[in-house]
Amino acid sequence: MRILILTRIDDASPKVLAFSLRNMLERQGVKVDVSFRINILKRMNHHNYLSSSLGLTYLKIKNKLQSIIGDFKFIRDLKTYDAIIISECTPNSFWLDYYAIEKLKKIISPKPVILYEVYFLGNTPYQIDKLIGQGNPTIERYDWHLAITNITEIQSSPKPPWSCIGLDLKSLDLKPTVKNEFFAIVDFEQSGYEKERCMQIKALEFLKIPYVSFSSRMPMAEIRNYYRKASLIFLQCPEAFGIPVAECLSCGTAVFTKEIEWVMSWRIVNTDSTNKFTLPECFYVYNNYERLIKQLNKLRDEYHQKTTPVSVFNTFITNYPHFYEGDDSSLKEFLKRIKKNQFN
Numbered sequence: 001m002r003i004l005i006l007t008r009i010d011d012a013s014p015k016v017l018a019f020s021l022r023n024m025l026e027r028q029g030v031k032v033d034v035s036f037r038i039n040i041l042k043r044m045n046h047h048n049y050l051s052s053s054l055g056l057t058y059l060k061i062k063n064k065l066q067s068i069i070g071d072f073k074f075i076r077d078l079k080t081y082d083a084i085i086i087s088e089c090t091p092n093s094f095w096l097d098y099y100a101i102e103k104l105k106k107i108i109s110p111k112p113v114i115l116y117e118v119y120f121l122g123n124t125p126y127q128i129d130k131l132i133g134q135g136n137p138t139i140e141r142y143d144w145h146l147a148i149t150n151i152t153e154i155q156s157s158p159k160p161p162w163s164c165i166g167l168d169l170k171s172l173d174l175k176p177t178v179k180n181e182f183f184a185i186v187d188f189e190q191s192g193y194e195k196e197r198c199m200q201i202k203a204l205e206f207l208k209i210p211y212v213s214f215s216s217r218m219p220m221a222e223i224r225n226y227y228r229k230a231s232l233i234f235l236q237c238p239e240a241f242g243i244p245v246a247e248c249l250s251c252g253t254a255v256f257t258k259e260i261e262w263v264m265s266w267r268i269v270n271t272d273s274t275n276k277f278t279l280p281e282c283f284y285v286y287n288n289y290e291r292l293i294k295q296l297n298k299l300r301d302e303y304h305q306k307t308t309p310v311s312v313f314n315t316f317i318t319n320y321p322h323f324y325e326g327d328d329s330s331l332k333e334f335l336k337r338i339k340k341n342q343f344n
Helices: 013-027 058-080 101-108 125-133 194-206 220-229 243-250 289-302 307-319 328-340
Strands: 002-006 031-035 083-087 113-117 144-147 162-164 184-186 211-213 232-234 254-257 283-285
Touching: 002 013, 013 031, 013 083, 013 113, 013 243, 013 328, 058 101, 083 101, 101 113, 144 328, 162 328, 184 194, 194 211, 194 289, 220 243, 243 254, 243 307, 254 289, 283 289
Parallel strands: 002 031, 002 083, 083 113, 113 144, 144 162, 184 211, 184 232, 232 254, 254 283
Antiparallel strands: none
């Protein structure tokens, strides 16, 4: 079996998912190619793909023709795969005028086009309503959906047309490390949440806790090096899943969140009579400034540079093993569908 994963080249969650899925598929004996040429699906959406070159210089005409020829060869080769998986964010992956998914499906039919996202669209009624309101397709656009988690806005058990396969970070050499000093990461600023960020920095400076503030685009390798070194990270806004959350916990780095809803996919239902959501001890919820000071002091007072990261990691693995090692059993069931072409 041969599978192609199409994703973006920039250091963002779709790229992390693409390599995570490649590793999981290769464990099952599948031959996998990862390509960063997803923008071909954008160019396929242009009606004037072979538009007039009037006014262009010879060099520009030559480069354009070479690009078109390269695209055509790549599109031709798509037919050699048993399935094509798109690793991309929502809503990009559902916009009609963004990627030409319908044209792709015609090219490789009857083979499936599948979306791998952090969550299943069916668990986000808000996104569905927004897409429909803009005249875009929703779940039906893809032959199948793969997701990391079964809970986002709502929780549901996987059933056609989707599978919950988790995330593989183990193969990325993300593991708990000894922290040389107690310091924090203030994640990238998010529009509309500036007050929360100011509160975090104010608390860190009041307690004289060293911190690094992410403020510009950084290579993924550099960001992960900070994850390995830091004792804690501050989230800046609500996350549908939060790849940085998973990567930090993999490194034994605790996660501070203003509200439990900010990490919606990480919520666990209490087994007591309340049935309310909770979070395990690798998370710190602070709600307000006074609570934030208290939580920071608590972690710092109890912190041990060697044992605390291991404790954070173990709590993560105990509660979310499928967010670190993936769910091989669910992936195997999905691969059976490809072999039998069971997507209708």
